[in-house]
Amino acid sequence: MTATRNLLSVADLGADGIDEVLKLTDSFVEVSQRDIARVPALRGKTVVSLFYEDSTRTRLSFETAARRLSADTMTFSVSTSSVKKGESLKDTIQTIDAMGVDAIVVRHRCSGVPWQVARWSTSAVINAGDGWHEHPTQALLDCYTIRQRLGGVAGKHIAIVGDIKHSRVARSGMIAFTALGADVTLVAPHTLLPPSLDGWPAAVSTDLDAVLPKVDVVYLLRLQNERMTEALLPSAREYTARYGLTRARAATLAEGAIVMHPGPMNRGVEIAAEVADEPYAVITQQVANGVAVRQAVLFLLLGAGGPIAA
Amino acid sequence: MAERERSLTPPLGGVFVARAQVMDGEDLRRAITRIAHEIVERNHGLDNVVLVGLQTGGVPLAYRLAEELLAIEGVDVAVGTLDVAFYRDDIGLRPVLPEAVTEVPVDLAGRTVVLIDDVLFTGRTVRAALNALADYGRAKAVQLAVMIDRGHRELPIRPDFVGKNLPTRRDEMVDVTPDGVTLGDVVPTK
Numbered sequence: 001m002t003a004t005r006n007l008l009s010v011a012d013l014g015a016d017g018i019d020e021v022l023k024l025t026d027s028f029v030e031v032s033q034r035d036i037a038r039v040p041a042l043r044g045k046t047v048v049s050l051f052y053e054d055s056t057r058t059r060l061s062f063e064t065a066a067r068r069l070s071a072d073t074m075t076f077s078v079s080t081s082s083v084k085k086g087e088s089l090k091d092t093i094q095t096i097d098a099m100g101v102d103a104i105v106v107r108h109r110c111s112g113v114p115w116q117v118a119r120w121s122t123s124a125v126i127n128a129g130d131g132w133h134e135h136p137t138q139a140l141l142d143c144y145t146i147r148q149r150l151g152g153v154a155g156k157h158i159a160i161v162g163d164i165k166h167s168r169v170a171r172s173g174m175i176a177f178t179a180l181g182a183d184v185t186l187v188a189p190h191t192l193l194p195p196s197l198d199g200w201p202a203a204v205s206t207d208l209d210a211v212l213p214k215v216d217v218v219y220l221l222r223l224q225n226e227r228m229t230e231a232l233l234p235s236a237r238e239y240t241a242r243y244g245l246t247r248a249r250a251a252t253l254a255e256g257a258i259v260m261h262p263g264p265m266n267r268g269v270e271i272a273a274e275v276a277d278e279p280y281a282v283i284t285q286q287v288a289n290g291v292a293v294r295q296a297v298l299f300l301l302l303g304a305g306g307p308i309a310a
Numbered sequence: 311m312a313e314r315e316r317s318l319t320p321p322l323g324g325v326f327v328a329r330a331q332v333m334d335g336e337d338l339r340r341a342i343t344r345i346a347h348e349i350v351e352r353n354h355g356l357d358n359v360v361l362v363g364l365q366t367g368g369v370p371l372a373y374r375l376a377e378e379l380l381a382i383e384g385v386d387v388a389v390g391t392l393d394v395a396f397y398r399d400d401i402g403l404r405p406v407l408p409e410a411v412t413e414v415p416v417d418l419a420g421r422t423v424v425l426i427d428d429v430l431f432t433g434r435t436v437r438a439a440l441n442a443l444a445d446y447g448r449a450k451a452v453q454l455a456v457m458i459d460r461g462h463r464e465l466p467i468r469p470d471f472v473g474k475n476l477p478t479r480r481d482e483m484v485d486v487t488p489d490g491v492t493l494g495d496v497v498p499t500k
Contacts, residue, residue, distance in 0.1 A: 041396040
């Protein structure tokens with residue numbers, strides 16, 4: 001058995017590992033429906049959330065998951081920590097490690113930081129989003145939600161729409177969806193696509209209207225306002241006109257298709273306000289599943305006594 | 311289906327090698343019929359009785375007992391299934407994963423729960439099951455039915471209904487299937 005077990009990239013899991021997480025998630029969804037939605041599985045374990053970037057849902061989701069497993073949680077937020085005094089990442093990790101924690105959930109604006117943390121730490125490291133690179137637990141909860149609503153991921157056609165270039169959600173999602181046998185089409189204006197798509201297991205389109213009627217899942221990404229300054233788009237309204245899921249566009253969706261969004265949403269930009277509240281939009285279900293999926297990940301890393309699908 | 315007490319199973323798994331058949335399918339059927347009668351007798355009927363089978367070995371037994379109770383008393387008792395993986399005290403010591411999703415179809419508050427498992431060994435599975443049940447509500451009483459009591463208890467747990475008491479060595483293995491009960495050994499695959 002390897003010394004430390006981490007979840008850094010969804011690619012490390014492979015189809016078997018993803019299946020294992022999703023199967024275990026079923027059990028935690030059942031647990032969440034009980035009167036007492038807490039099990040003693042990780043009693044005595046400590047989970048630290050180390051967030052160098054703002055987040056509400058991911059951090060709360062991980063902390064709720066840890067507590068529902070009876071683990072202790074600690075929150076490290078950069079604004080109130082010694083990082084403000086100039087402490088390096090390495091010193092911060094070594095300090096946390098010296099306290100004897102069992103898992104570090106890390107988010108950082110720079111790609112690759114979780115790998116560096118894993119090298120420095122003896123705890124299990126979970127990537128909660130690194131730069132433009134990866135967000136594995138988001139991909140896992142998305143797979144779970146698709147499976148829950150559509151019965152499976154294999155053979156489904158999934159369009160990921162929006163700011164592909166800057167999106168870790170798109171990268172992890174694409175890897176996980178295709179690993180499970182889905183067809184992925186990336187839909188975005190050229191300025192929001194990465195410079196090279198060599199080796200990406202996905203089709204690319206710039207025409208949302210042509211793609212929409214053919215897909216089972218429309219996965220909308222947040223239009224990151226901070227990118228507008230880079231002059232990648234003429235304006236948000238221009239984006240909405242061509243790539244926003246307006247009421248008129250939503251009407252062209254195939255029967256049974258679902259709409260997903262990782263949050264936070266810009267209502268009226270990438271998704272029309274009323275479309276986000278339709279029954280085929282499963283956005284709140286994604287959030288609910290996020291807790292159960294993260295419970296499964298924490299349990300597999302800290303409790304199950306073996307690596308995830310080695 | 312091998313019994314769920316896996317503490318003696320080598321970490322990388324082993325193969326069950328049968329040595330002696332202890333009960334055949336007919337013996338098993340008679341034991342289930344007797345236990346069903348004992349459950350009715352003990353509870354003066356079946357009012358508020360719920361059967362809960364432990365994953366995985368106890369589940370088929372729970373359904374067979376429910377059929378038997380329907381035949382005897384004409385009462386269709388509720389059957390639940392419980393997986394205790396998240397409540398085990400050896401989490402982290404060896405691979406522990408749920409075998410199946412737990413399903414308790416009724417509120418247990420005020421009910422009499424009959425826990426059902428195939429083999430009673432150290433008692434640790436039952437201990438975990440008692441903790442799990444408490445999260446579903448305060449049962450009026452919990453009783454324990456097992457097909458085989460093989461001894462070697464590590465906790466103060468005693469079954470209310472027993473198919474057969476079977477003296478064993480600690481390193482032996484008991485396998486309960488619909489065709490009967492077999493005693494054997496685990497041979498490491500490595």
